[in-house]
Amino acid sequence: MHVTLALPRELGQHEVSRWRALQESDSALDNPFLSPEFTITVGELRDVVRVAVLYDGPDIVGFFPFERHPMGIGKPVAAGLTDAQGLVHVKDLELDPRRLIKDCGLSVYEFDHLVSGQPLLAARHERYPSPIIDLRDGFDQYTDSLKQHSGKTYxxxxxxxxxxxxxxxxxxxxYATTDLAPLHTLLGWKTDQYRRTGRTDRFAHKWIVELVERLLATQSESFAGVLDMVYVDDEPVAGHFGVRTRTTLAGWFPAYDTHFAKYSPGLIQHLAMAEKAAESGIQVIDMGRGQKEYKDKLKNGELEVAEGRVARVGAAAGVHWMMRVPVRKTRATVMANPLLLKTADKALKTYGRLRTVLQG
Structure with missing residues (x-):
């Protein structure tokens, strides 16, 4: 096996078609964050994005999209934003993960949403559930399962x-509108939510706003940005922006107008979106790893993702371990303990309220 490195824009039609064919041949890879269109679009906005093309003789057997940061630190494309990461590859691909990252010029590759079945996975990597709305048997079957397991919520x-x-x-x-105006309304709600809950405002970064806009403008059978909005009396109430393959819609940015909070507009919107998505051929809505109340109420299945790193022996890997691994383990401990998680969430919300008052 040998590896060549390329900028996303340098991939030709042959490579893109091969990437898409490999992705569509394995259900474990059926996530739009693993699609060539996603990596190419991010690569237009971030010069750290690279793609390793893996060859077995003359045949392409895999694609490994990643970001290369200082000291040879590798991260997934659009790290911190995506809920599916890893290689797109032929089934039963055998490789040495450390050799791969060496060929990519990396000292470390870290991940937090590595999809199942990856050659990069090892026993030491921690696994987490990723809740889904399973629509493979149709929307009616999904609502029947909700009635059984979340009847009160439904x-x-x-x-x-x-x-x-x-x-x-x-x-x-x-469903699946391509109008920019409601998108900006949704992003405004999301910014307010980030600030209100003490989180970092992702949309303070111009490249992320432009990424979402470009993805909304990308519309094809195999990949598209999907904007879903609910209106009452022609006034926007709730919405969601995600991306899709032919059959999987990735949950990404849900938000709503807090003036309507008592009506649970987010749940109303998600149920309406699930119905329209099923009608359009979507079989799975992947809501992504993370403990959120609305995910627990709406899910009827789970996938699995992993968190960890692949590292070569060296100073850069050692520095990375000291800076990142203890913090990750502490966060995992908090997330696994309901009392600690509730306390941390309450502290963040208090911080968010104080920050809003001070900024006002």
């Missing part, structure tokens, strides 16, 4: 939807 969401329409006006649902 009934109350429908009741709140009716109440919202009685008190505020008729509801309209736009």
């Amino acid at each position: 009934k109350s969401t429908l009741a709140k939807s009716r109440k919202l329409q009685r008190e505020a006006g008729a509801m309209r649902h736009d």
